[in-house]
Amino acid sequence: MNSFSQKLIKWYQNNKRDLPWRKTNDAYLIWLSEIILQQTRVEQGLAYYLKFASAFPTVQHLAKAENEEVMKLWQGLGYYSRARNLHTTAKIIVSKYKGKFPGNHVDILSLKGIGDYTAAAIASFAYNQPYAVVDGNVYRVLARVYGIDTPIDSSQGKKEFGLLANELISEKHPAIHNQAIMEFGAIQCKPVSPNCEDCPLIAMCFAHQHKSVSSFPVKSKTTKVRNRYFNYIVLNQKRLVVINKRINKDIWTNLYDFPVIETEKEQTEDELFSSSEWKRFFGKNRFNVTSITKANKHILSHQHIYARFIEIECLSPIKKICPNSAILINQEEIQKYAVPRLVELYLINKEKQLST
């Protein structure tokens, strides 16, 4: 075993966190944990993993579930395409692989929602095959230790880091090697303030020796962020409220929210109420605006959503105002629907106001 791998594994044995998916070699549970942990902190992902593993202990349970149930359980975790792919892939594993998670790297990689990183994680953690994982933590550790300044978001960078990671992986202990390098990046060689003073790799670390730890890893692009302004129209009449299923190819596909008027820039209430979109939405129907929340900022990876909720009491029959595509439900039923986090927060606040 090379000394890089040896040192990492020794460090891991003394420092690893106690996490449930590390105590199993069930490929289904490992896959579940890996999908949940993509773009998610371990502290947040843990609660979701436990919920999913308890509701769907096997791939057959997940395949049989209703899509609404899967989405509801995923609510609040973000990147909802992960939940949709998880459900689709569970059905494929049951129909094509007779419910047994494939053990072949090529077959694993062919599954929807599984890319290089997740395929390597499943192949190594569940089947102990020598495929190196390369996630954000691994890029950082390798860039710093070996002083690689190729941008990690370039195709050349992906190739270079992938080759090095596969050269370094322990052939004898690939699973523990992969766990160790990711854990090392997560809690020792952190993005900010890494614990260099007490690091087993200090003698071989290029970045530390050159006092340039904060310069690694290198990225070429800065993420462009798009601002969006959502004016949610919460139509109420007696116990009824109108909700909307998001079916377009946009954020939060298949989740529920309220009818929305989206604007290019922030508008005052007067600008919104006199806009053609507002007039088209309400036509000649009668209504009262009963309250308006302030616009809260909701941050997604490439978008900042500024959302305000405009509560409307319908004076004309609610069905006449309700857009054709929308759904009319009893207010208390909304709890059954999977909604984006910002709608969930609005509902929680409303509940609080009503109970005080």
Ligand code: SF4
């Ligand atoms: S010495 Fe610092 S930068 Fe280098 S591997 Fe250790 S923690 Fe990371």
